Amino acid sequence: MNILLFIFNSPQEWILVILVVFLLFGATRLPQLAKSLGQTRKAFKDGMREAEEEEKREAEARQQISPAPVTPQISELSDEALAEELRRRAETKQA
Template identity: 40%
Template sequence: MIDPMIGMPQGAEWLVILAIVVLVFGAAKLPELARSSGQALKIFKDETKNLKDDDAKRTSAAPDALETRPEVTPTETHETSGEVLHERRDDTTT
């Protein structure tokens, strides 16, 4: 159960928090702090959008990726267990 005394700051509590921030960072640094926070948020949003776009491109191109896999063929068996060992054959080398 959540304690009703613990929650979001309201009214005068925000003023106390603001006063502490001004004391810690100084009044001259607050605009710079806000500007850098805004730039960081903008960069974060741009990067998450780019990741979503890359994922969408990757999922639409997934069937093509299966065709370009190198072929794997059995080449020899392991002497003690009879397990087939595989060697990757690259079609680009002749």
């Protein structure tokens, strides 16, 4: 809209543009055009709002997903814990 303010900076230019619009579309067609423009604008805003809400839902879903449990590194385990971990892994391979 700022571009139009720079192009049409005098009231005479605005009046001329309005007259041309009336001549092109007629007085009966202008309310229909305005209504259509309003509906289009509303649909666009609704679409933008829905996209933002969907993005928020996806972000919340990503935060709720918990990562897989982290198994300790073998070098961090004591001898007993290491033996237990080796037994557990052997059982998992056999199953």
